[in-house]
Amino acid sequence: MIPTATPVTSTRSPWRFRTGFGVFLLVLVAIATWLLASTQSTGQRAALDPDAAHPGGSRALAVLLGNHDHPVAKVTTTDDAVRRAAAGDVTVVVPFPYNLGGESLRRLADLPATVRVVFVQPDAFTLDDLKVDVQIDTAGIVDTVDPGCSLPEAASAGNAQLGGYAYTGDGVTSCYDGHLIVLDRPSTAELVFLGSPDPLTNEVLAENGNAALSLGLLSAHRDVIWLQRNAPEPIAEGEARSLSDLLPRWIPTTLWMLAAAGLLAAFWQGRRLSAPVAEPLPVIVRSTETVEGRARLYRRAKARPEAAEALRGAALARLRPVLGLSAQSDPREVCEAIAERSGWPAAAVGQHLYGPPPTDDQGLVVLADALDALTAAVLKPPPVSDEGKPS
Template structure:
């Protein structure tokens, strides 16, 4: 029994071709995939490394790393009376002219509590306040965004800052004032990490970082000096840390920007950049048009019918009539003995109309309206134009 031998190479050729196609696709897309994966890894790493805020953060009685017990004890040792307040009533009762009120965790305060606190006669230190707290205490101060330049010089005349010198802020909000005030520890873009504005006989100080007050960062650079100069500037100090259960509705006073963690904001930004890069990558082939052989042979009649259907569906009688007149002129010009370039030359329109009128039974007005007139008003007019152009071409050929 005789059997036909398999093709040379057997099935290896199709498999090799499939692998080559897959390889080409992977090589063309791996750069974008790698960039997207890198952005996701960076965003996840930053979100994981960013320290979370515990319930006892900036609490003057908390010995944890983000607590403020060390600063409160140092102030007491230097003769400053420190009163810890857990609600607005206690803070207002302890506050008096010459007292410094340090207000932390402003996201736990309601709008009504913020309004009551803003009427105090004591000097106020706001530690990383929300936008609602800024509106209540210092409406001329606006938040500009976070920064991560850790150490900086004061660059201002505020005594509390000049005596402290360089301070490690780590992650810090920045602010801009639109009225009288003192801006300290400014970034290269002019936004300040520490702002102090006058409030009658007292002052309102906005501190964009919690680092100078926490147990963990107190010993770095001039953090302790800055914290003591701000909190211990008066004869006594009231440290307000609102309890969550007493101001549970205060969380609703935080804006969307306050509620979103920085890692989420960064991830959204990187995803937008990734989408933009993918769009640019997919649109990079903007070179000249390249002529390619059609995979199948398409009859010219089918092409004409297809384009005609598109014109009809779009009611594009203007483009259809222009195409009919342009084609008619292209065919008439050689028959009239004129150069082919004159078919689409507006300056040669009168010459073409005169030549056609001499070779047909129609006058120049009729011929001009047929070859260069306005678009038909309806489909019937378009069909009539086709008949007129065919008749002109027939008479010129027969003449």
């Protein structure tokens, strides 16, 4: 039975009611998504870890490489990876390139020619920092794809499950509709760009030609170095980029003109809020029942893209006012402002806020944790000096 209560009367403006209701819906969806994510095992958070045996880990591939006399050495810093790979005859795997700064990425790319560096799902920011002639062409879902190229590793593997980003560029060998490309450069490391991490995971390694493809890509040299960098590196001094460096010259002028037009339109259409109105506020249903019902619907429909969009929308709704940005702000402007405030690399911010939606529940858990950490980094209060003033 629906509980009832004696109606009470409040006075508030219609505009504030609509705004508050919209915020309530955003919070409700975020809570439902969190409830769905919390049902997953906490052991699934170390994605692509060569020591992790859960579906999203890569222990099976590490064991397979070891059985073929290609031992895997796991490191967590770029310095360790560069030091171990300096002698050559090494394959370096970078599962989260967006967590590395521009200087670290270029150090890996400048390793000797007897080194292969495999970047897993690098985004546009990572490609810009690498300073290579490679761009993102499209983004798609993970599916079984024919190699369609003469690369020995792909030709011997046959069909494999790939998707995510598709890349294009000059002087590259493109396979699997661009979801795997190889850039072979003289005197420097061979670079491999993999559009999706799926072939490396325990969950699908044994399907189709995933194992043969992963083993071929990572066994090109004697040893394998796995750079497992789960947290973003601090931004190096001199690497911060201003908005003017990222945008064409005509963009600022256009933005100023649009801002002036918006102010004029607001002044023209502006109205004072109407007089407060009285409205009944009966108790209809407990909020916990609504949250549980919404969570069950999301889980049954496997609506991961919608849940990810709700999480990202709620995070942006909290971060934009703090940074003085609006809902119409350009994504690059938002990423640069958040990166400057939080100390995270712009590449990591862009991946979490605007990257492809997660393809499984584990990815949704990782995204929720990353958005929580990013929001906390932006909203943390500034340090206080000895005089009691913010420094």
